[in-house]
Amino acid sequence: MLRKGIALAALGLSLVVAAPAASAAEQKPVMKHLEWSFQGPFGKFDTAQLQRGYKVYREVCSSCHSMNLMHFRNLGQPGGPFYDPEYKNPNDNPYVKALAKDIQVNDIDTETGDTIQRPATPADKFPAPFPNEYAARASNGGALPPDLSVIVKARAGGPNYIYSLMTGYKAPPAGLKINPGQNYNQSFAGDLTPFWSGDHHKVPVGGFIAMPPPLAPDKVTFDDGSPSTVEQQAKDVAAFLAWASEPKQMERKQFGLGAMIYLLIFSVLLYFSYRRIWRNVEH
Amino acid sequence: MSGHSTYEPKTGFERWLDTRLPIIRFMKDTALDFPTPKNLNYWWTFGGILALMLGIQIVTGVVLAMHYIPNAAMAFDSVERIRRDVNYGWLIQFMHANGASMFFLAVYVHMFRNLYYGSYKAPREVLWILGCVIYLLMMATAFLGYVLPWGQMSFHGAVVITNLLGALPVVGPAITKLLWGGFAVDNPTLNRFFSLHYLMPFVIAGVVILHIWALHVPGNNNPTGVNVKSPKDTVPFHPYYTVKDGFAISVFLLMYGVFVFYMPDSLGDAINYVPANPLQTPPEIVPEWYLLPFYAILRAVPDKLMGVLLMFSAIAVLFVLPWLDTSKVRSMRYRPTARLYLAIFLLACLVLGYCGAHPPDQAIVGEPSGFILMDSDINSITWLSRIGALYYFAYFLLVMPILGLTEKPLPVPESISEPVLSHPAGAPAGATASPEKRG
Numbered sequence: 001m002l003r004k005g006i007a008l009a010a011l012g013l014s015l016v017v018a019a020p021a022a023s024a025a026e027q028k029p030v031m032k033h034l035e036w037s038f039q040g041p042f043g044k045f046d047t048a049q050l051q052r053g054y055k056v057y058r059e060v061c062s063s064c065h066s067m068n069l070m071h072f073r074n075l076g077q078p079g080g081p082f083y084d085p086e087y088k089n090p091n092d093n094p095y096v097k098a099l100a101k102d103i104q105v106n107d108i109d110t111e112t113g114d115t116i117q118r119p120a121t122p123a124d125k126f127p128a129p130f131p132n133e134y135a136a137r138a139s140n141g142g143a144l145p146p147d148l149s150v151i152v153k154a155r156a157g158g159p160n161y162i163y164s165l166m167t168g169y170k171a172p173p174a175g176l177k178i179n180p181g182q183n184y185n186q187s188f189a190g191d192l193t194p195f196w197s198g199d200h201h202k203v204p205v206g207g208f209i210a211m212p213p214p215l216a217p218d219k220v221t222f223d224d225g226s227p228s229t230v231e232q233q234a235k236d237v238a239a240f241l242a243w244a245s246e247p248k249q250m251e252r253k254q255f256g257l258g259a260m261i262y263l264l265i266f267s268v269l270l271y272f273s274y275r276r277i278w279r280n281v282e283h
Numbered sequence: 284m285s286g287h288s289t290y291e292p293k294t295g296f297e298r299w300l301d302t303r304l305p306i307i308r309f310m311k312d313t314a315l316d317f318p319t320p321k322n323l324n325y326w327w328t329f330g331g332i333l334a335l336m337l338g339i340q341i342v343t344g345v346v347l348a349m350h351y352i353p354n355a356a357m358a359f360d361s362v363e364r365i366r367r368d369v370n371y372g373w374l375i376q377f378m379h380a381n382g383a384s385m386f387f388l389a390v391y392v393h394m395f396r397n398l399y400y401g402s403y404k405a406p407r408e409v410l411w412i413l414g415c416v417i418y419l420l421m422m423a424t425a426f427l428g429y430v431l432p433w434g435q436m437s438f439h440g441a442v443v444i445t446n447l448l449g450a451l452p453v454v455g456p457a458i459t460k461l462l463w464g465g466f467a468v469d470n471p472t473l474n475r476f477f478s479l480h481y482l483m484p485f486v487i488a489g490v491v492i493l494h495i496w497a498l499h500v501p502g503n504n505n506p507t508g509v510n511v512k513s514p515k516d517t518v519p520f521h522p523y524y525t526v527k528d529g530f531a532i533s534v535f536l537l538m539y540g541v542f543v544f545y546m547p548d549s550l551g552d553a554i555n556y557v558p559a560n561p562l563q564t565p566p567e568i569v570p571e572w573y574l575l576p577f578y579a580i581l582r583a584v585p586d587k588l589m590g591v592l593l594m595f596s597a598i599a600v601l602f603v604l605p606w607l608d609t610s611k612v613r614s615m616r617y618r619p620t621a622r623l624y625l626a627i628f629l630l631a632c633l634v635l636g637y638c639g640a641h642p643p644d645q646a647i648v649g650e651p652s653g654f655i656l657m658d659s660d661i662n663s664i665t666w667l668s669r670i671g672a673l674y675y676f677a678y679f680l681l682v683m684p685i686l687g688l689t690e691k692p693l694p695v696p697e698s699i700s701e702p703v704l705s706h707p708a709g710a711p712a713g714a715t716a717s718p719e720k721r722g
Contacts, residue, residue: 041545069363146557150363153548154556245556248366248373255374256544263537270530277526281321281518282700 027205030186031157032164034235038242041253045243050081052222053240056233059220061148064140064211066128069149070244072100073122079250081240091122100124141181143210152238152245159238161187166234169213173204182208288312313499318517319524320505322699326396327503328531329389335532336386337491341484343379351431353477355470358433359558377547383425384550385539387573390418398625401613402504408605410497413490415601420487422574422598427480429571433473434555439568441468441476447581450588467561507696508613516699567642575639576632580675582643583668585658593672600679607679609687617693624682631674638668 037046054075057067075082076090087093100120105127109116120127129145130136137144146154155161168187172178175198190207193200215230222228226236243249290308292298301308350369352361365372394414397403403411430441445468449459464471502511511517518524542550550572554565570578577594584590600607615622643665644651652662659665 069360069367074367150556154553156553246366246373252373252377252544252547256540259544260537260540263533263540267530267533267537270526270533274526274530277522281523 027203029189029206030164030168031160032167032187033160034163036159036239036242038239038249041256043253044250045079045239047081047083048224048226049236049239050243052220052224052226052232053236053238053243054081055222056215056220056237057148057240060214060233061237062126062129064129064136064145065148066130066145067126067149067244068128068147070126071122072096072120072124072126074244074247075099076122077247079243079247081243093122096122103127141210145211148241148244150245152242159242162238162241163234165209166215166237167231168206170206173198176204178208181210183210183212185209289316313495315519315521317499317520318502318511318514319520320503320511320516320699321518321523322505322507323503323524323527324506325527325531326392326400327505328528329393329396331528332389332532332535333386333393334491336382336389337484337487340379340382340386341488343375343382344481344484346375347379348481351477353431353474355433355473355559358431358473362432374543377543381539381542381547381550383428384571384573385535385542386421387425389535390421391573394418395629398628399615399622400504400506401508401608401610401615403605404608404610404613405605406501407497407504410494410501411605412602413494413497415598417487417490417494418601419598420483420490424480424483424487425571425573427476427483430473430476431480432555433559435557435559435563435565436552436555436568438468438559438561439564440570441472443568445472447587447591447594450591452588469561504613505699506614506616507699508616509696509699512698513700569640572636572640575637576635576671576675577639579635579639579664579668580672582639583665583672597672597675600676604679604683607683609684610690610692611687612692612695614695617695618690619693620690621686624678624686627674628678631671631678635668635671635675638664638671643668 037043037049057065073090073096074080076087076093076096077083080090082093082095082099083090084093084095090096100122103120104117105120105124107116107118108114130139133144152158152162157164164187165185168185169183170186172184175196176184176192177195177197178184179195184204184206185208186204186206188207188209191203192205192207193203195208196203215233217230218228220228220233222232226232246252288308288311290301290311292301292307297307300306347365350361350365350372352358362376365376367373369375397411397414426440426444430437445459445462448462449455451458460466462472462475463469464475505511552569569575577597580597581590581594584593610618610621612618615625641664643659643663645664646652646660646662647664647667648662650662651660654661656666657669
């Protein structure tokens with residue numbers, strides 16, 4: 001009886017310890033949770049959405065943000081936004097070739113050794129908007145626009161965070177002092193207490209971000225006629241960045257399904273073998 | 284050991300080899316015929332699981348090393364290139380990264396099984412100590428490996444851990460400088476960490492061989508903790524335990540697969556996808572989950588050196604465990620009071636793990652109390668860590684020696700077969716109708 005009592009007390013203690021983890025949540029930035037076509041073990045990317053998302057990146061984000069791990073060929077690989085089963089080698093994909101051709105990349109003229117610009121090929125990396133970190137900071141009021149190649153994996157919340165941030169630019173509440181070059185965003189991490197002149201218990205959530213609101217209605221014209229709202233652009237670019245953070249993730253899930261089925265059958269067979277081999281042993 | 288060998292060379296070549304290098308005889312006696320208690324439960328399958336995990340880590344690691352670039356400017360991108368451009372690189376890389384966590388999960392189950400069934404007691408002290416050596420080497424290897432992707436947590440984790448060693452008197456600064464290969468964590472550090480990370484698994488494999496050797500001298504412990512008395516207490520390892528371990532391994536691989544294929548990043552920190560930046564320290568530096576309890580013990584002490592010493596003591600105390608436990612009874616099946624203290628010990632380890640993952644100043648319940656004791660608010664993670672650490676050490680240094688002398692264990696069966704054969708007597712009528720169907 002006593003032992004049970006102590007055990008219950010120990011269990012109770014563990015609950016007391018675990019509970020405040022949830023209740024003691026302080027003022028956290030706003031995180032909106034969306035349904036994504038690619039979530040879950042059977043989720044798949046929506047190709048049309050990836051194509052729209054790429055357009056948002058290309059026309060808006062890429063003027064400040066690099067994607068150093070991405071090549072144009074990635075756009076045409078299986079699972080990519082412009083994959084065409086007719087062109088197994090994405091370097092041959094005419095659509096990807098055309099997309100690359102519109103963009104100039106740096107190269108070296110092998111005749112003269114001069115630095116030149118030429119149209120990109122599918123084998124080229126996405127060119128970075130700034131030659132180095134200092135140039136990037138100088139053009140952005142001292143802030144460094146992060147590389148977006150793995151941004152969805154590098155931020156807690158993943159695509160939900162990207163969407164929340166893109167749609168988190170709200171009119172700053174009265175009483176919040178905003179310094180020049182800063183923008184209020186309800187989904188950006190920060191502590192606004194020093195800049196808040198209102199009620200101490202009602203400090204607004206969110207933080208200051210150097211990036212001005214990048215998206216606006218009709219800023220990008222979608223080729224498939226989707227309405228070009230800020231929410232739509234944000235959702236599509238978040239999906240594109242989620243794909244870019246791990247272009248092989250569809251392959252991973254498909255391979256995983258086969259591996260799991262194999263292991264499941266193997267486990268069942270082993271279990272019955274085990275029962276059969278042990279049938280005459282008393283244990 | 285198994286006593287006399289039953290191996291009879293059949294072909295001329297086998298007879299020739301047997302008189303020169305009796306390796307076939309050795310393998311048959313140790314891996315096939317080895318007499319194993321017949322009552323081992325599924326907790327005993329984790330030894331086989333661990334051997335497999337070591338194999339997976341070495342094979343995937345060797346392949347990764349073919350593509351990885353140990354250079355501070357290129358390491359991060361090279362890991363991403365493995366995932367993006369190397370054939371099945373994503374599979375190998377995720378298997379290796381998640382494999383470390385699975386390895387630790389299995390080793391913790393294996394160690395708690397030891398604690399519960401008293402497997403560390405005589406005559407298996409050396410077996411247990413070798414296991415502790417493996418565990419220590421695993422922690423070093425995992426830490427070195429975590430640094431290699433050169434993300435933010437890799438870099439700043441390396442800074443924190445190497446600085447800990449710097450707190451040691453006299454030798455500390457020299458050790459730190461040697462580890463760094465300079466005056467800060469930088470490219471030389473990454474190079475030597477890569478070299479050592481490649482070396483360590485083979486050292487582990489060597490100690491594993493000693494561990495298995497030390498196991499095969501006294502033979503397996505078993506859930507009753509009673510010594511094997513007669514051949515009818517045992518079954519040959521093959522096929523009885525190859526098939527049972529095989530089933531358990533397959534189920535374990537299913538769980539491993541869930542992580543690799545469906546949530547490969549869930550055990551890691553998002554910030555490690557940000558390339559290392561020495562000038563920007565992350566808001567919180569947290570080790571991987573399997574090292575969190577020790578991290579909590581470290582931070583529980585206000586003094587840095589004492590914290591480091593206490594953290595190492597938490598592992599060192601495991602080495603003397605066989606001599607701290609005074610109980611004559613091995614298995615906690617017959618030690619109800621000890622079982623309760625072990626349950627609290629498990630809870631203490633989980634609480635320490637929780638503390639290691641949270642900022643030390645964070646309040647446990649509601650607002651901080653404002654009452655400061657030993658540099659910390661009494662309503663803070665730090666104080667919870669202190670309570671957890673206190674119990675951690677009290678369990679080994681007080682509970683184990685005293686309880687063994689004062690408790691009254693339940694009657695222990697005469698032999699392994701006895702409780703099995705006596706089942707029908709105590710069981711209700713009809714329960715033995717189909718004994719072969721009992722698990």
